[in-house]
Amino acid sequence: MEIPSALRNALKHASMVTAFTGAGISAESGVPTFRSAGGVWKKMRPEELASMEGFLRNPVLVWEWYAERKRIIADVQPNPGHRALAQMQDLFPRFEVVTQNIDNLHRRAGSRVVHELHGNIERNYCMACGRNFSNEAVLAMEGVPLCIECKGQIRPDVVWFGESLPEDAWEAGVHAAEYADVFFSIGTSAVVYPAASLPVMARRAGALLVEVNPEPTPLTPDVDVFLQGAAGEVMPAVYECALRERKDKR
Ligand code: BJW
Numbered sequence: 001m002e003i004p005s006a007l008r009n010a011l012k013h014a015s016m017v018t019a020f021t022g023a024g025i026s027a028e029s030g031v032p033t034f035r036s037a038g039g040v041w042k043k044m045r046p047e048e049l050a051s052m053e054g055f056l057r058n059p060v061l062v063w064e065w066y067a068e069r070k071r072i073i074a075d076v077q078p079n080p081g082h083r084a085l086a087q088m089q090d091l092f093p094r095f096e097v098v099t100q101n102i103d104n105l106h107r108r109a110g111s112r113v114v115h116e117l118h119g120n121i122e123r124n125y126c127m128a129c130g131r132n133f134s135n136e137a138v139l140a141m142e143g144v145p146l147c148i149e150c151k152g153q154i155r156p157d158v159v160w161f162g163e164s165l166p167e168d169a170w171e172a173g174v175h176a177a178e179y180a181d182v183f184f185s186i187g188t189s190a191v192v193y194p195a196a197s198l199p200v201m202a203r204r205a206g207a208l209l210v211e212v213n214p215e216p217t218p219l220t221p222d223v224d225v226f227l228q229g230a231a232g233e234v235m236p237a238v239y240e241c242a243l244r245e246r247k248d249k250r
């Protein structure tokens with residue numbers, strides 16, 4: 001893949017690079033996305049599954065969905081897109097991943113600085129007393145998992161619609177946007193806020209804004225460089241390019 005000269009040049013001089021990721025980067029690992037063809041929302045409105053109203057209305061259905069996704073995610077491996085980001089962190093003084101994904105695949109690929117905006121599917125907690133539960137424990141319970149301490153309902157530690165993002169992760173994400181010299185938006189439809197405001201924030205603060213996606217998104221008209229394609233193909237090419245450009249810096 002041909003890397004445009006604007007990106008080559010920015011990679012050569014960058015002190016800080018931020019990679020903002022969405023479900024698309026995990027698609028090649030076999031994790032279904034939310035909104036593209038075949039995505040999990042196809043038959044269901046998002047709010048019916050990923051909201052407190054949806055959970056209280058039908059906890060059995062919501063837990064079936066999470067149990068299935070927990071099993072899928074436990075079985076999959078990071079792909080060349082995740083691995084390219086882990087390799088890129090050693091080429092720059094600062095390199096941070098800001099992810100909307102809850103699947104832990106960036107850390108498993110070796111990325112050291114990962115800010116999780118929407119939580120992590122490997123954790124669960126009791127809505128009544130706050131006690132934490134492992135996936136192993138909740139998946140062994142039948143039906144809707146209940147707290148062994150207080151019998152409260154257990155939920156996955158993820159961010160549903162209408163809920164605030166974890167403050168520390170959000171602040172770190174804003175910081176990583178504002179200080180980036182190059183900001184990649186990878187595999188996200190860029191429609192869920194406030195996460196989707198980060199790429200625009202980065203560009204306003206002076207970053208070169210680069211989007212990686214097989215399809216254009218609402219963000220595409222505002223980016224400096226659109227690299228059309230799958231993250232697992234595009235990001236290894238970006239890494240190779242960065243490696244060449246940074247040779248004399250290492
Ligand atoms: C590839 C690829 C390959 C495929 N390589 N790419 C009106 C306007 C603005 C905001 C709102 C509004 N009404 C309501 C809101 C707020 C709401 C919101 O944004 N709604 C919009 C949808 C309208 N946001 C919230 O509620 C957020 N909280 C909040 O605002 O708090 C303040 C508040 C408090 C109290 C009351 C009100 C407000 C919280 C949002 C939480 C989102 N949660 C989820 C579920 C997480 C848990 C779980 O996984 O179960 O997060 S929803 C889901 O969407 C998930 C994702 O992280 C998120 C983003 O999806 P993503 O990652 O972009 O995936 P897709 O599927 O959409 O896109 C995949 C992309 O990959 C596609 O573009 C493909 O082309 C591409 N692709 N293969 C590269 N190989």
Ligand code: ZN
Pocket residue numbers: 126127128129130131147148149150151152
């Ligand atoms: Zn409890």
